[in-house]
Amino acid sequence: MRKLILFLLCFIFTSQLSVQALSWAYPFVVWKGNVYEVTDEEVSDIGDVIGKVKRGTDEMTGEYFGDASNMYPKGTKYYEIKGISPKIAIAVEVEESKWYKADYVHEAPKHWLENVIIVLTFVMLIVAVFTIMIRMNNRKT
Template sequence: MLFIFTVTTPVQALSWAYSFVVWNGNVYEVKEEKVLESEIGKEIGEVKTKPNDMTGDYYGNASNAYPKGTKYFEINNISTENAISVEVGDNEWQKAVYVHQAPFHWMDIFTKILPIFILIGIVIIILVRFKKRQNK
């Protein structure tokens, strides 16, 4: 019996101080303050990634509280540098207030540079095929 209790593996889970969303490299704390539909501006993004439960690392448009696909919106007459709104239900939004810049993560660079490399690769392939056709 003693052997069973000494061999168990520890369980670790991260506890977050507050619910947040990350948009455009900025972390916003989601407050309990509701945003009226008349105050909602255009859609500006959505949750695309979740933080790692063990390390807390995250990148891109992430959230520790909302599922992937949760939409972000501008709030009329408030700069997105100060606050945005998060869709928390059908026709229900909550205010998210800017807290700080998101920490650096290598995937932030990777997701921005990869499309450029793909575009350059496509252009090179097209140029090589065009040159081959001219040489025939």
């Protein structure tokens, strides 16, 4: 009994209790591979819709890819700001008829899933080409 208690105490004190909390430096959106910091500056001279949030960020690791956001839900729309290049800033719809300016910060980090999609597309294209070539050769004979 004594060994069991000692074992349990050792197990409790040596096991790791994992607590993770991710705190972001600023709210951001990602559009076309670029990260934009969303500011508190309201904008009203809005142009066309240019994109939207398609996924969130991983709350444990902070990883993201594609058109993502750490604060705004899926479906949040991005707009161009009239008179400003989207390379400099875009607008993010935070409420109906309310947009905040989002300033370009840097390129988004590359994610391994982006490469997988490219490789799979390339493999599918090669398989399709070989299938067509085989069928054409079978018709000739």
